[in-house]
């Protein structure tokens with residue numbers, strides 16, 4: 001974890017969209033603090049958040065396909081933004097062709113630099129499935145945090161992906177040549193041990209921040225609420241040894257059953273799994289606490305703020321709980337993008353002046 005440095009408030013100040021979803025063209029001056037986006041269902045609010053997410057991470061939070069992001073009938077979508085540190089971010093996605101990503105004019109081969117410059121969290125209906133869904137979403141949650149505080153993590157992550165792909169390919173070939181497998185076992189094990197150390201240390205730092213945020217959000221401290229990180233292979237053995245011991249299983253399934261791609265976070269209350277015990281509302285607050293804790297930890301660890309995209313909170317939380325969640329988010333003093341159908345659902349927010357920008361969206365047209 002990095003040494004604490006002074007916080008930089010790096011907010012997006014300009015956002016320009018062309019042919020993205022139902023937004024033909026839009027040029028927005030953003031507020032550094034709170035951006036409220038309201039409009040009827042189907043007007044384009046989520047699309048606006050999605051555009052920021054795609055620019056910052058390379059991925060949408062609601063579609064794995066890129067082509068549907070391009071406005072029907074258009075040949076390419078363009079997203080451009082500037083931040084208060086005078087960096088610019090540009091993404092062009094032509095239909096059926098590779099994207100072009102630029103950071104302050106320089107072409108990027110991957111999202112590493114851009115993602116580090118615009119750490120972005122999303123809180124929407126699918127985020128609330130963090131606990132009940134499969135481990136993939138929890139690994140993504142975990143790795144989001146590690147990526148931002150451990151600059152070398154992504155290297156180990158990529159090495160492990162490559163080793164896994166090669167190992168899985170060999171596991172499917174017959175007859176199996178174990179000697180060919182060995183170098184990939186070593187490579188997978190060495191990258192996995194590094195990932196494990198980073199993930200474990202991240203979780204150790206996150207848990208107390210989470211406990212604190214969760215206590216404030218829920219108004220009660222679930223003292224027996226425990227978060228446990230699992231590395232993806234059992235026992236006190238190293239992964240290389242575990243892979244050898246588990247070879248018969250791997251051959252049977254034709255893929256690696258143990259490794260960092262099987263890591264998970266388990267949440268328990270006492271002896272039981274949190275999802276079995278907590279109400280839907282309690283689970284949602286827990287997810288909010290996890291995400292808010294990540295933002296807090298990020299600014300403590302590397303002195304950067306992350307921006308939050310908060311989609312349609314009124315559809316997910318009752319008035320009291322959304323007030324609590326938004327109060328916590330506002331206390332982070334970071335940049336927020338908050339959507340709702342009807343502004344009256346958020347009328348407990350008392351902000352004015354340059355800290356706040358309100359946008360109304362109607363059939364893809366965004367006005368302030």
Ligand SMILES: Nc1ncnc2c1ncn2[C@@H]1O[C@H](COP(=O)(O)OP(=O)(O)O)[C@@H](O)[C@H]1O
Pocket residue numbers: 020021022023039040041042043044045046047048067068069070071072361
């Ligand atoms: N590629 C596209 N081209 C044109 N319209 C689209 C495209 N993808 C989605 N839409 C439309 O954009 C509209 C806005 O969707 P969305 O951003 O989810 O609205 P909101 O969040 O305000 O309810 C929807 O009516 C949807 O049908």
Ligand SMILES: [Mg+2]
Pocket residue numbers: 042045046047311312
């Ligand atoms: Mg929406």
